[in-house]
Amino acid sequence: MLTDIEIADSVTPRPIAEIAQKLGVPTEKLEPYGFYKAKINVNELNPKGNLVLVTAINPTSSGEGKTTMSIGLCDALNRIGKKTCLALREPSLGPVFGVKGGAAGGGYSQVIPMEDINLHFTGDIHAITAANNLLSAMIDNSLHQDNPLNIDPKRIVWNRCVDLNDRALRSVIVGLGGTPDGVTRQDGFNITAASEIMAILCLSNDLKELKEKLGKIVVAYTHDNKPVTAKDLGADQALAILLKDALKPNLVQTLEGNPAIIHGGPFANIAHGCNTILATKTALTYADYCVTEAGFGADLGAEKFLDVKCRLSGLAPKCVVIVATVKALKLHGGADKNSLMNENIEALQKGLPNLTKHIENVTNVFGINCVVAINRFSSDTETELYIIEQACEKLGAPVVPCEVWAKGGEGGIDLAKKVAELVDKASGKFNYVYELNQTIADKITAIATKIYGAKEVEFTAKAKKDMKTITAEGYGDLPVIIAKTQYSLSDDQKKLGRPENFTVTVREVQLRAGAGFVVAVAGDIMLMPGLPKVPAACNMTISDDGVIKGLF
Numbered sequence: 079m080l081t082d083i084e085i086a087d088s089v090t091p092r093p094i095a096e097i098a099q100k101l102g103v104p105t106e107k108l109e110p111y112g113f114y115k116a117k118i119n120v121n122e123l124n125p126k127g128n129l130v131l132v133t134a135i136n137p138t139s140s141g142e143g144k145t146t147m148s149i150g151l152c153d154a155l156n157r158i159g160k161k162t163c164l165a166l167r168e169p170s171l172g173p174v175f176g177v178k179g180g181a182a183g184g185g186y187s188q189v190i191p192m193e194d195i196n197l198h199f200t201g202d203i204h205a206i207t208a209a210n211n212l213l214s215a216m217i218d219n220s221l222h223q224d225n226p227l228n229i230d231p232k233r234i235v236w237n238r239c240v241d242l243n244d245r246a247l248r249s250v251i252v253g254l255g256g257t258p259d260g261v262t263r264q265d266g267f268n269i270t271a272a273s274e275i276m277a278i279l280c281l282s283n284d285l286k287e288l289k290e291k292l293g294k295i296v297v298a299y300t301h302d303n304k305p306v307t308a309k310d311l312g313a314d315q316a317l318a319i320l321l322k323d324a325l326k327p328n329l330v331q332t333l334e335g336n337p338a339i340i341h342g343g344p345f346a347n348i349a350h351g352c353n354t355i356l357a358t359k360t361a362l363t364y365a366d367y368c369v370t371e372a373g374f375g376a377d378l379g380a381e382k383f384l385d386v387k388c389r390l391s392g393l394a395p396k397c398v399v400i401v402a403t404v405k406a407l408k409l410h411g412g413a414d415k416n417s418l419m420n421e422n423i424e425a426l427q428k429g430l431p432n433l434t435k436h437i438e439n440v441t442n443v444f445g446i447n448c449v450v451a452i453n454r455f456s457s458d459t460e461t462e463l464y465i466i467e468q469a470c471e472k473l474g475a476p477v478v479p480c481e482v483w484a485k486g487g488e489g490g491i492d493l494a495k496k497v498a499e500l501v502d503k504a505s506g507k508f509n510y511v512y513e514l515n516q517t518i519a520d521k522i523t524a525i526a527t528k529i530y531g532a533k534e535v536e537f538t539a540k541a542k543k544d545m546k547t548i549t550a551e552g553y554g555d556l557p558v559i560i561a562k563t564q565y566s567l568s569d570d571q572k573k574l575g576r577p578e579n580f581t582v583t584v585r586e587v588q589l590r591a592g593a594g595f596v597v598a599v600a601g602d603i604m605l606m607p608g609l610p611k612v613p614a615a616c617n618m619t620i621s622d623d624g625v626i627k628g629l630f
Contacts, residue, residue, distance in 0.1 A: 328341050
């Protein structure tokens with residue numbers, strides 16, 4: 079059996095100009111980065127296409143294949159005559175070299191050039207890193223240059239960042255040395271995907287909005303408790319200059335030669351987990367269908383996609399695809415991870431409520447039609463598939479087994495037909511979980527109770543103080559991002575399936591004034607992940623003639 083990278087290498091990519099022509103992007107709007115990738119100039123967008131959102135159950139160690147399914151669905155829709163463009167996030171180097179490895183799909187459902195996409199690509203993430211750290215440098219320089227803004231060094235809330243997993247950088251001391259070396263203070267690093275600048279890039283509709291949002295970033299507080307912004311430092315225009323090319327969406331292709339726009343990469347458990355507004359709007363401008371993906375399970379990625387990205391962009395999906403696997407559902411039901419290849423009806427039935435909760439959220443809370451896509455494996459039995467089908471159809475959600483990993487677009491034809499059918503019936507409207515004029519606490523509670531199924535929310539004294547301060551500063555009407563574990567509907571990663579009667583504890587609430595949301599931290603969420611005992615990087619090689627192995 080061929081590996082993913084061997085499958086990718088077996089396909090000769092089409093010149094990117096051909097992909098652009100197929101999509102309908104005029105030559106003058108294309109900025110090639112070599113032969114097989116390009117940026118698109120995105121003025122005068124007119125998003126009229128049908129938006130399809132792909133999400134999933136809560137992820138497990140067995141993997142659900144959400145990205146693979148998204149790519150396969152795009153290829154399948156094109157096969158049935160629907161002009162479709164894919165819109166995905168860019169992979170972060172941290173997970174690539176850490177636990178996850180590459181993130182460009184799998185099998186015969188991939189985007190290429192795979193090595194480029196998983197590594198430096200067109201430099202967008204590096205530009206975000208540079209902008210983030212320029213802002214840090216300007217904060218420290220202001221302190222060093224007699225502190226004209228009266229910044230309290232102990233109340234600087236802006237961290238440096240790097241696009242790698244490096245736990246040793248979570249908490250650091252900067253400014254060590256003599257007087258010329260700056261003011262000594264405590265600092266820390268986040269992974270670039272968690273930078274507020276990443277979120278700003280993804281949630282900006284144009285360069286003008288990007289500059290406005292960058293200027294609003296709150297980086298510190300003064301000794302008399304007044305917020306200090308990037309604009310106060312005079313940094314906003316310089317940051318925009320570093321990001322002007324990164325703002326343009328990146329065009330690549332699937333293995334079947336269909337257009338794919340890959341742009342932006344915020345994490346879904348600590349950020350909003352969606353690709354850029356501009357990428358999605360570009361796909362919807364040039365294609366009849368746009369297949370896009372939200373990170374992790376529907377409780378995180380899909381909720382933030384709908385309540386934050388759609389609210390700030392005016393977008394609305396016509397259909398939601400929920401990806402699941404038999405193996406993952408059995409894990410949610412308590413099955414041993416070493417016995418997932420064996421039929422286990424009891425574990426499957428115990429794990430199914432995780433899937434049905436996500437269906438209920440999509441259809442009943444948000445009011446959007448959905449279809450369940452089963453990423454099928456050879457070990458799945460007909461009885462197991464039948465049990466899933468029966469449970470989902472009771473909720474009005476059709477179930478379609480798919481084999482896009484093994485067959486590419488051909489393995490997703492049935493799913494594509496069902497998606498097209500649901501899109502034709504859709505109104506293009508949906509419900510938000512909360513209203514912006516609610517209090518921050520009420521918005522958090524609405525998400526936790528309606529989407530997660532929590533009994534209640536407890537706020538620590540710090541969280542209550544944070545919400546009071548944020549509201550007093552005039553930011554109480556912003557949407558909410560809840561940062562929690564992706565593995566459970568609750569804030570405890572050990573509570574699999576569909577936990578009940580649980581309490582979500584919010585320990586702090588952070589302001590992201592530039593991005594335009596507040597972050598409620600529930601549980602122990604790391605903004606700088608660490609490497610595992612054996613990082614994926616240890617299994618990668620490159621030959622003397624440049625052939626990479628082990629990346630994917």
